[in-house]
Amino acid sequence: MENAVEVRELKKYFTTYKRKFLRKTDKKEFKAVDDVNFDIHRGEIFGLLGPNGAGKTTTIKMITGLLRPTSGSVKVMGLDVDKNPMEALRKIGTVLAGDRSIYWKLTARENLEYFGALYGLDRKEAKNRTQEILDRLGLTEKADELVEKFSTGMKQKVALGKALIPNAPVVLLDEPTLGLDPQSALNLREIIMDIKKEGRTVLLTTHYMEEADFLCDRIAIIDGGKIIALDTPENLKKKINEVKLIKIEIQKVNEKLLEDIRNIKDIQQVINSYNSDKGSYELTIHHVDGEDIIQKIIDVTFQNKTRILNVNVIEPSLEDVFIHLTGKSLRE
C-alpha cells in the first residue's frame, strides 16, 4: 500500500433554504465539495489550498469522519472511513482550525494525557508519550500550568501535541500556524518537518503560500468545491512561466482605472490589494509579454490622474499561481 489517504469522487451537497417569514421556501442544493479525487502518498506533506469557502474544511471533515459525504469514499491507510470509522480514525491525529477542543482549564500535561487515554493508550504509555511530546514542543517548563494562561503560540503547540499523541501514521493539520508570531510559526514548521522525517504523512491546510511552498511536497488547489490543480510547488510555478508579472504601487485606485488597465492588450489579470503599512495600493498585473506594456500602464494611470510610486517586474510566486488559477487572493 503506497497511499496514506485516498479520496475518490468525494461529494458533499448541502441543501439550503431561503427563508421568508419563517417559512421554508426556495430549496437549493449547494455543492460544497464536487467530485474531488486525490491520493496522499505515504511520508509526504500534502497541502490543500483554496480561497475562503472553497471546500477545504468540508473535505477535511469528511476525511476525519466528522461529516458524512453525499457520495464518494475516503480511505486512510487502506481503511474506509465510512465502513470502519473507528479503525480508520485511529490512524489520524488531527488539529482543526481554531480548534477549541483543548481544555483551557486543564494543564498542558493533563490535556495530552487525557487525549492519550481517549485514543486508547494505557496510563503509563499516555504519561510517557505526553512527556516526550512536551519535550519536543518545548513545553516541559510550562507543562503543569493551566492552558488558559498560555499565549496563542503555546496553545497552538498543545493542540499540535493533541494531534501527535496517538502516534498515528497520518497527521492532519488545519491552519496550524494561523495567528502565530513569525518565530512561533517557524518553530511549528520545523516540528512539521520533523513529523515528515519520522516517515509520517501530513495533510496541511494553510493560508500562507510561502509556508505551503516551503513545507509541501505536493499541493492541491481547490476552488468552488473542485480540485483545479495538483502538483509539486515547482511544477505549479512552472505552469505560469509564460505569464509575466508586474507589480505597481499607486496612490489611489478606482474601478475605471482598473478597467482601463484590464483593457490593455495582452493583460490577463489585475489584482488590487491595499498595503496598510504604506497607505498605498498595489496592483499585480499578469500579462503575456506584451510590447511596451509598462509604458501603456503608465499612460493609462497618468490619464486617470493617479501617481505611480513604484514599478517592479517580478518572478511568479506560488501565490501568483494561485491568483492566476482562481482569480482570487488566498487572503481575500
Ligand SMILES: Nc1ncnc2c1ncn2[C@@H]1O[C@H](COP(=O)(O)OP(=O)(O)OP(=O)(O)O)[C@@H](O)[C@H]1O
Ligand atoms: N452545513 C452547511 N450548510 C450549508 N452550506 C455549508 C455548510 N458547511 C459549509 N457550507 C458551505 O460550503 C462552502 C465550503 O465551505 P468550507 O468551510 O469547506 O470552505 P473552506 O474552504 O474551508 O473556507 P475557509 O477558508 O473560509 O474556512 C462554503 O460556501 C460554505 O458556506
